[in-house]
């Protein structure tokens with residue numbers, strides 16, 4: 001920070017105002033400052049975890065004295081406790097601003113059919129050798145919920161090396177890796193030749209696998225093209241076209257189930273559109289194959305629910321939201337399964353389409369990305 005910030009204490013000690021050199025100012029409550037204190041009595045100096053229990057702070061805590069000392073704001077409270085907070089950290093975590101109610105989470109950019117798949121494609125050898133390229137690829141997953149990778153060896157299990165670059169496999173009843181090719185009497189319609197409408201995977205789990213990776217080993221069948229749809233864009237369109245439809249799908253739970261492999265009995269009761277009370281979209285679950293029952297909607301509202309659900313599904317099929325591409329051997333794509341739907345067209349008996357899939361965790365990918373970014377910024 002070039003010039004020093006200045007400080008003003010509210011006379012009753014309930015908050016302070018910090019005037020930043022860039023011109024803006026931020027207010028911080030006494031309770032907030034005490035609860036976020038960075039002194040070693042409040043936080044473990046090694047791991048940064050809080051040792052201060054919020055209930056140990058007096059409810060009517062007041063600031064007795066506050067001063068800016070170098071890079072820190074130092075505060076003495078009226079209960080005799082003291083703490084300090086790093087000024088850059090304080091500025092970064094300022095909460096005294098108008099928060100607009102936006103549907104789409106911060107850091108996410110929605111897209112439609114205009115998404116250029118080539119522009120969000122990297123090469124496997126490059127992301128292994130060049131951390132800048134890896135950061136770029138991981139950033140697409142975070143901001144767009146989708147990215148493609150080429151030049152991956154078209155060999156079984158190669159996708160495990162890709163996952164190891166940013167995190168860990170999430171194993172399920174489908175195995176560590178699942179084989180997506182047509183079989184007789186498939187336990188899941190994914191293992192047939194059928195076309196699959198855009199969907200999110202495993203909505204019958206809590207939590208759902210947050211990342212899916214699909215790697216192509218062979219694809220010389222007729223058809224079998226891949227498609228992806230940004231579920232956040234779909235939700236945006238739905239809300240814009242009919243706020244009541246958006247509301248009913250976010251208010252009521254649907255039941256998603258899976259028992260197809262005879263060794264699972266999975267069920268989750270969740271809304272198709274998971275929205276925080278502040279209006280922020282958290283997750284979508286859209287999967288017509290797994291939507292098995294609807295029992296949580298009041299009788300009189302069931303027709304409205306179905307009208308909304310039909311509307312939602314229709315939007316997922318509109319050309320303006322669907323991105324279609326052909327996955328060639330040695331290519332894979334990754335989706336944020338809490339957001340982006342994937343599907344495929346049906347394929348022929350002649351030729352072979354063989355994909356390997358695996359699940360992984362988005363929080364681990366985000367963590368890897370954050371660490372790489374801070375290393376590059378240092």
Ligand code: FE2
Nearest residue numbers: 190200201342
């Ligand atoms: Fe799927």
